[in-house]
Amino acid sequence: MTTTVSARAFNHDVSAAKRAADSGPVLITDRGEPAYVLLSIAEYRAMRTPRSLLNTLQTDDDIEFDPVVSRELPRAAEL
Numbered sequence: 001m002t003t004t005v006s007a008r009a010f011n012h013d014v015s016a017a018k019r020a021a022d023s024g025p026v027l028i029t030d031r032g033e034p035a036y037v038l039l040s041i042a043e044y045r046a047m048r049t050p051r052s053l054l055n056t057l058q059t060d061d062d063i064e065f066d067p068v069v070s071r072e073l074p075r076a077a078e079l
Contacts, residue, residue: 002027007035 003020004027010017017038020026026038039047 004029006030006032010038 001024003017003024005017005020007028007030010026010028017026017028021038021040021043025043027034028036028038030036
């Protein structure tokens with residue numbers, strides 16, 4: 001779950017943003033546009049830990065994938 005706070009609200013109550021970051025990323029907006037993300041150190045370290053390609057591609061989620069087979073013959077690229 002991502003929490004969104006304005007930069008003004010963040011500056012007003014940093015402690016609340018830190019508590020929210022314990023539950024997930026905190027998106028900090030500046031003039032309504034995303035500007036920064038506050039993460040717990042555990043989430044940051046998990047992102048920074050190198051993973052193998054195999055571990056990255058492994059998932060327990062069911063992914064629906066319907067490849068489209070092209071019946072067109074290859075042609076020369078137009079330059």
